[in-house]
Every structure is written in structure tokens, then in C-alpha cells.
Amino acid sequence: TPDIKPLVAGNWKMNGTRDWLSEITTVAGSLDADLRETMDTLICPPATLIYLAAAAVQDTGLTIGAQDCHMAQSGAHTGDISAAMLADAAATHVIVGHSERRTDHGETSDTVKQKAEAVHEQGLIAIVCVGETKQERDEGRTLDVIKDQLAHSVPDNSTSANTVIAYEPVWAIGTGVTPTVSDVEEAHAFMRRLLEDRFAGEGALMKLLYGGSVKPSNASELMAVRNVDGALVGGASLKAADFLAICESY
Numbered sequence: 001t002p003d004i005k006p007l008v009a010g011n012w013k014m015n016g017t018r019d020w021l022s023e024i025t026t027v028a029g030s031l032d033a034d035l036r037e038t039m040d041t042l043i044c045p046p047a048t049l050i051y052l053a054a055a056a057v058q059d060t061g062l063t064i065g066a067q068d069c070h071m072a073q074s075g076a077h078t079g080d081i082s083a084a085m086l087a088d089a090a091a092t093h094v095i096v097g098h099s100e101r102r103t104d105h106g107e108t109s110d111t112v113k114q115k116a117e118a119v120h121e122q123g124l125i126a127i128v129c130v131g132e133t134k135q136e137r138d139e140g141r142t143l144d145v146i147k148d149q150l151a152h153s154v155p156d157n158s159t160s161a162n163t164v165i166a167y168e169p170v171w172a173i174g175t176g177v178t179p180t181v182s183d184v185e186e187a188h189a190f191m192r193r194l195l196e197d198r199f200a201g202e203g204a205l206m207k208l209l210y211g212g213s214v215k216p217s218n219a220s221e222l223m224a225v226r227n228v229d230g231a232l233v234g235g236a237s238l239k240a241a242d243f244l245a246i247c248e249s250y
């Protein structure tokens with residue numbers, strides 16, 4: 001979208017130990033001035049690596065994010081991590097509502113919204129994920145699901161500065177299968193309309209990422225789709241060379 005700086009974001013999921021930090025520093029060291037000017041780049045490693053990774057990429061253009069947070073900023077929530085802690089660890093973004101969180105941890109859109117609000121309270125950027133399952137698509141409910149998830153997962157105080165939307169069809173995640181270009185175009189145009197209706201000019205400027213089996217070989221085709229302002233990349237973000245190839249395919 002004109003006037004929107006694209007974002008290529010990597011989601012490492014539950015992968016990576018300290019010996020993987022070289023993948024992150026390789027990406028950071030390879031971002032030339034041209035890339036830094038044309039796009040934002042982000043890698044979301046597991047929480048254990050955020051602080052180290054953020055320290056290692058300072059002032060390179062690459063920033064470091066988190067994959068989830070709790071809706072409260074502190075308290076009796078054993079095992080959870082708050083947005084305040086992620087801000088303290090120098091994360092810039094927090095993914096909320098990833099389909100694996102919705103499925104594995106029963107997160108509802110209302111939970112996701114509260115998490116996004118906690119992210120905003122800390123001055124961080126929430127990457128709110130939405131997307132239909134295979135069954136929902138087969139039943140012709142794709143746009144209804146997107147509409148419902150957007151309406152209930154995205155907080156009212158969202159702006160183009162504090163919120164990024166990621167459309168990730170669940171059946172395209174980690175499967176190697178992607179929607180057609182026209183399916184992506186339809187979903188993203190639909191999201192843009194809904195966000196403009198709700199947030200006016202801010203909705204027009206929110207980054208809309210596509211996610212689901214993005215890899216170097218299909219990135220340029222997917223990123224060229226109207227209203228696609230970048231990618232959320234899982235598997236192909238684990239290797240610096242693949243992640244960089246996706247950035248460069250823009």
C-alpha cells in the first residue's frame with residue numbers, strides 16, 4: 001500500500017537456543033541502507049532469547065519481538081510473561097492471537113484483545129493474528145471469521161503506529177500450501193475496508209501482513225498483492241539466508 005512501510009517479521013515459535021543467535025546477527029549485519037529504508041524487519045525468537053538478541057542487534061534496523069504475553073502486567077500468573085517484562089527486555093513488537101495460541105491454549109478473541117491492550121499500555125506494537133481454518137474456508141465462512149476476529153481481537157485504541165494485523169489462514173501455516181493471489185487479495189481488501197470503517201485514516205495506514213508458508217520462492221508474488229504490507233514468516237525465518245531472501249524479494 002502506498003505510504004505504508006512494509007514489515008517482514010519472523011516467528012521462531014518454540015525453536016532456538018543461544019547458539020542460534022548467529023542467525024539473528026547475520027540478518028542484522030546484512031541489512032543494507034536500501035533495505036533499512038524500504039522496510040521494517042523483526043524477528044520474534046522464544047522469550048529466553050529476546051534480551052540477548054535485542055542487545056545484539058541494536059542500531060542495525062532489525063528489531064526483536066515476542067510471540068505472546070499475558071494480559072496483566074504483573075502478578076500471580078506462574079509461567080507467564082507480561083508486556084512490561086518484554087518492554088524491559090527491549091522487545092518492540094508482540095504477536096498476539098497466533099492460531100497456535102488460539103488452538104493450543106484456548107485463547108478467544110476477547111483474550112487476544114486484552115493482550116493487545118497490555119502491549120499498547122507498554123508502548124509496544126501488537127501484531128494481531130486472524131485467519132480461518134480449513135473447515136471454515138470449506139464452509140464458505142472465511143470472510144465472516146476474519147470479520148469476527150478483527151472486531152473482537154483488535155482494541156478500540158488501535159492506531160497504525162501501535163497495531164499490525166496479520167492474516168494467517170490456519171491451513172496455510174507450516175503446510176507449504178498458500179491461498180491463491182486472488183484469495184489473499186480478497187481477504188486483505190476486506191480487512192482494509194473493515195479497518196477503514198472502524199478506524200478511518202488510521203485503518204487506511206495499518207500494516208496488513210500475510211502469513212502462512214511464505215518462503216523465498218513465493219514471497220515476491222504474495223508481497224505484490226494489493227493491501228499486503230509485508231509478511232509474517234514462520235519456518236523460513238529460522239535461517240538467515242531464507243529470511244533475507246524474503247526481505248530482498250520485495
Ligand code: PEP
Pocket residue numbers: 011168172173174175176211212213214232233234235236
Ligand atoms: C506462522 O506461524 O506465523 C507462520 C506463518 O508459519 P509458516 O511460515 O511456517 O507457515
